[in-house]
Amino acid sequence: MTDYTLITGASSGIGEAFAVIAAREGRNVIITARRKERLETLAHRLDSEGAGEVHVIAADLAVPEDRERLWAEATAFGTIDIFVNNAGLGTHGPFAENDWDREAQSIDVNVTALTWLMKQAVSHMSDKPRGRILNVASVASFLPGPNMAVYHATKAYVLSLSEAVAEELGGTGISVTALCPGATESEFQDGADMQDVTFIKNQKLPSSMGVARDGWSGMKAGTRVVLPGAMNKISAMSGRLLPRFLTLKATKYAMSKDNGDTAMKRARSAADQAGEQAREAAGQARAQAKETAETVRKKAAGFKAQVLDPDSDFANTMRKKASEWRTRAHIRGESATSGLSPDAQATTTGANNGEGTHEMDQKQAEQMRSGDGFVAALDQSGGSTPKALRLYGIEEDQYSSEDQMFDMIHDMRARIVKAPAFTGEKVIGAILFEMTMDREFEGKPAAAYLWEDKGVVPFLKCDKGLEDEANGVQLMKPMGDLDGLLTRAKSKGIFGTKMRSVINAANAEGIAANAAQQFEIGKQILGHGLMPILEPEVNIKISDKAEAEKILRDEIMKQLDAMDREVMLKLSLPSEDGFYSDVIAHKNVMRVVALSGGYSREEANDLLARNPGMTASFSRALTEGLSAQQSDDEFNAMIASTIDSIYRASIT
Structure with a gap:
């Protein structure tokens, strides 16, 4: 209809x-x-x-x-x-x-x-x-x-x-x-x-x-x-925060018809009185919050001591409960899968056979679904690494091998993620290159460091680059042993993946093939208990960008309607404000993030703020202004300012 x-x-x-x-x-x-x-x-x-x-x-x-x-x-x-x-x-x-x-x-x-x-x-x-x-x-x-x-x-x-x-x-x-x-x-x-x-x-x-x-x-x-x-x-906030009698008086005077000047003076007087009361209340609230925070810190320190002490009552109780749970699970065995769908039974059987769990971390899933913040894209691959290093102030004559190049880009990424401002408070997720996943930050596996130390959900770039252009698009190259990579990623604590293809023209046949490939491989990734970020990028420089976006949106909605699981999408900032709102609201979409796509950080933030519901997943715009020659204080101040600006654009 x-x-x-x-x-x-x-x-x-x-x-x-x-x-x-x-x-x-x-x-x-x-x-x-x-x-x-x-x-x-x-x-x-x-x-x-x-x-x-x-x-x-x-x-x-x-x-x-x-x-x-x-x-x-x-x-x-x-x-x-x-x-x-x-x-x-x-x-x-x-x-x-x-x-x-x-x-x-x-x-x-x-x-x-x-x-x-x-x-x-x-x-x-x-x-x-x-x-x-x-x-x-x-x-x-x-x-x-x-x-x-x-x-x-x-x-x-x-x-x-x-x-x-x-x-x-x-x-x-x-x-x-x-x-x-x-x-x-x-x-x-x-x-x-x-x-x-x-x-x-x-x-x-x-x-x-x-x-x-x-x-x-x-x-x-x-x-x-x-x-x-x-x-x-x-006005709305005053109605909820200020004393009721003051808001009532101010509203009464503002809504009166006679003695306009007198009414406004009374309203201003009531507002001044409300402001003074609000300041007093704020001071009392700050003092109470400080006292509460100190109490919480003391309790947290005591709890942490119990957790870290292997001989504490807490640790012994947890070991006992874990042993009881394993015993019950072993006794249930295959009967635990009765009543499940064939796919769910296969997943459970695989886990029991030592193939690893195929379930998503629900705390990470909830952070990605509804957390305030953005996804940092730290996934430059070999082809884009020299350019990224050059923008960071490291020229090609400063390294003599690919290994040295990757060491330098890893040092840059490590410097970003170790910055005090890089936490789950504003950066809810981060996309890593495969080599980064296999390395460490601060002597700890990269994915574990991101989640356990920073509260940032780790993703993995899993594609292997782009095919030559055909029908106005560049599809993804074959990914080789993708199942093996996904199994390894899952074992390292990776929550999801990201894969990129490109649209260079408003070609309906090409865009349909592009979307179909993304969703088909996305289903394979879901089968490993990982959350796919599907990235069919629309080239921002093409003349028919708006028309290409319309075709892509229709194809995405068609694919989403056929799904029975959530996915994430990474899309180019659209030509029309709010263009992807139907995609964002779809029941099978966990979150929609935006790539900067060649825009400067200021341009990307401005466009993002005009598209409610989209969250940033910037790469070049994130590292813009960072330099290997900066002191740690200068570097940390710059990345803090960048993170704050992207965060504000993401939650607008």
Whole structure:
């Protein structure tokens, strides 16, 4: 069936802006609101903006029969894969004086209709399962609102509902996003009788289109809560961190209509008072945190002493439990595999026969799935090593053999990973060249050092280079005894692999072959209990890069839909912001990382920050500015600054 975007409250403001954005992406759009004439005018505009099909359904969502009719008619057109729950009403004025019918209508639209339609959407999308739901909440969701008490309460409900259902649906392929804008240029203020409200009169309101763009980008990236604008973020945080009575007073004054100057002075006074209280609270919190940290350090030191003492009660207890576990496992023997799939039985049998475990480290898997940070690419191979050394300040006449060359590149990598800033706090993973995997850092096997000493998940570059170009792509060369390499990697504590192929033209046949090869070998790697990072790189210098990316994305989605296991992907930074959001949200994707691909670090960071959900996996951009001639202090300061900049771009 054909996919459609359904947008409620589309006749004006943010809802209208959402419809225009969807149209500009060429999507099929269904728009609904009470005012049919406005919808029909908008439909003509959407046609001119590039929409596919455009359908108009006039409905009053406060009326149960209308919303039921809306859903029935909308789903008769096709599949709703994006649902924007935007319709909302508000009334300004004291709670005791506001008209009940108007307040009841707000509750019917903002709460009842939104919840009922969202429930239909979740059920509808669960058939695939795939889809995105965007609920328009408000910055009002974060704090009570005197003079708009019911509206604030309904929006608090929307935020709470959205976050809870998003958590329930995590990993299913269906995402829920709550957009929380502040006051925006729209007709909402007229409808809510807010034209003369103090805080609206005293500021320039953001455009509906700007707010909708932020919400749309966040939705496509799977972000759960989107707060557009710095002031809205500050307002939201103040509602959660400052004393309640202060935020209530400030909100009351800001929402008043009379004596604008007096109201603003009172609001500023309340804000100053809140700031002073916040500073005092922060000082107390720091003192308490320091005391708590000291207590934790003492307890940790005592626990560490027990762990390290081979004769301690703790060590004896652990040895006893391990012995009991081995005994039980031996007694169970082959019967432990009953009820498992043939593949799972084969895996278990292999482990029992001494072939090594085929299970992934779950702590490492969780770090790669949801940890904040980026993946360092330290995997230059022989072909790119001379260039990497040259950029590091070591010319080719400074080594006389390949062995010397690899010794020097290993020293550079060791200097990076031993830097104080290179830890799992910001660097969640690192990709190693095979020769690095076989060497040591600080007298310890490289993979073990990364994970045990640094908290960084180790990966291995497993490809053997590129074939000559054909059909606009360069496939990977045969990898020889790949099974042997994977077995050895697993035994050394490697979590996953990375393999690279290249796309040099928007050739559909070549790109399909490229993606198929990556996923086919990826399945072989998964069979060894390793996580594959598939890297079908799109050359950033080709003229038809955007078209090549569209073909590649379609091929990736096709391959992912056929999988029943998670993989990771390493992709070129796209020509269109948020382009890979559907890939990032796919249930069979653990994480999507980005290569710098020839961009400078500044360029790569800027592009990455515009693609929420993508994490850096930079090589050249990571080592940019590092030099063999730098002192240790200079080197460590440079790598710390680099790591911080890439980290910030990765979590934006």
